[in-house]
Amino acid sequence: MIKKVFILLIFNCLVAQITTNNSFNNSKAVALAGSAVSTPGGIENIVNNPANLSFNSTASISAGSVIFYEMDELLEYQYCSILYKPNKNTNLSLTMQHLGVDAKPHDGFTTRDITLSSERAIMFSHGFTLFRDRNSSLRMGYNANYFLLKQGQSAGVSGDGTDGIPAIKRSKVGLDVGIWASLRGKVFLGAFIKNINSPSIGTGSFANFLPKKINIGFSYIPIKKLITSFSYERLAGSTTNHFRFGIEYEIHKYFTLRTGIQMKPNRLGVGFLTPINDNSSFSYSFLSHPTLPLTHSIQIGLYF
Template identity: 30%
Template sequence: MRNAILLVCWSMMFQCVFAQNPSISGTSGAINTAMAGIGASVANEWAIFNNIGALSAYQNILPSAMLSFENRFGIKALNSYHFGIVSPIAFGGAGGITFQRFGDKHFNQTQVGIGYSHQISLVSVGAKVNYFQIAVDDQIGITQGARSNFLLELGGLAQLSKKWAVGIYGYNFTQSKLRVLDAGEDRIPVILKAGVSYQPIEAVFLSLETEKHIDYPATFRTGLNYRIHKYFYVRTGISTEPFLSAFGIGFHPKDFAFDYALNNQSALGWVHQFSIRYALRKLKLREEKINE
């Protein structure tokens, strides 16, 4: 009986965490996380996770591998991992694959995706197909097993001018659900995001974004990314529903990028995220020599 009560309490905590900031469908990469989760109007390598439509709008994209780790509130069971590979495509546009995992051996979410983005004039659009799975093993026999389904992400980014851009993004456009034996269906979140970014000078990037989870109030975010040196960045942002403040730093020497983000939710505690990216510049140089 005591174990059953603990399981119910644990499940309620997970639901609270998911409602406030879904770990699989949330923001990946310490660059974006340090700006309070801004993602819809940000064109960088991490767009493969945060807005597939913005990926091809990133003019400096190279074949790259990214890895991110997040710890929420000092609880090991809330750790998440994100791995991705992106590359420009020979026939145009850019694409990549992603792997994401949240949780521990008793409860976890896993998502594997493949996406493609293409730019037409000043508009970049993209789509990504994901295989989503939830697995539960409570060790006391109440709920066990895995449930899975496919879902679709769509996104786009329009470059209105050299300084202004607008992005939109939708997670689980197919409204996919997870089937539960003898208990109907369990919905995967449907999330919509829209944002606008302003870059007055090359070293300063500002963004404002709203996110609507289909079952919860809208969230509003604003973020700042400032390059203080050729290789060093500082970032900050705030978000509502729930209110959180975010900070971060970045060090991007040549082909490597190291980023750290720190978020504070007053009711729950600290969230740390570390990410690293390696650009395979040598691969691009080799291809250019072959073309010559």
């Protein structure tokens, strides 16, 4: 019971900051411990760097879920991205994200779960190529996010909700910008700024700015089947710097191993990607935590 309360307290703080801003938002990011801002990846990297969108050569769909700290009955994050390629140098994408905190009532009468908080984000992404020649390329992209945050009614002093805080609903639009460059197909640089327009939820003294963060990284491909990545992330107003390192190695054409580490706090990610056939793939990953249980992620990809 104490363990669950502790996790709830942590996530109440996270949800107040819009949890879909976290760096561990898909199977690849979980496996690489968040070091995905500069890695080539297309639809897998939309949330981490929309400039990567222009990497995809065909239309595709990606869907999956992240179960934080093995609390599958309490906390689960779902997402689905659809990518459309109107021309050679431009990709468009629509992504739906959802995370909710549910609680099971213990009054003996109510059987359905009670939603304590719910967050949805609808994200439109546009990635395009600014420059490309035989040796290098420069790509750019942006995410336009519509955030919708709902907080359930509190129990109040009486415990039955009669004197509690009523349920609220808040919405806001956020803008992300990313840039991505490559040199000779071996060196890749990526930069990403989240909520560059400094959106806030609430008004007056109750206004809370959504977290703004910057993520910078580079990737290097020493051999054809190996990708190494390093990234630096910092949240605006925070004194904590996150350093991350990740590796992707294609052991076999049907199996790619992924792993990564993060400092502050120290976390280890491990996962894999396996093509089901020429038009689909499956990936799984998990991420450790110094004190809490593992975070798990699964993802399905379809390519047309």
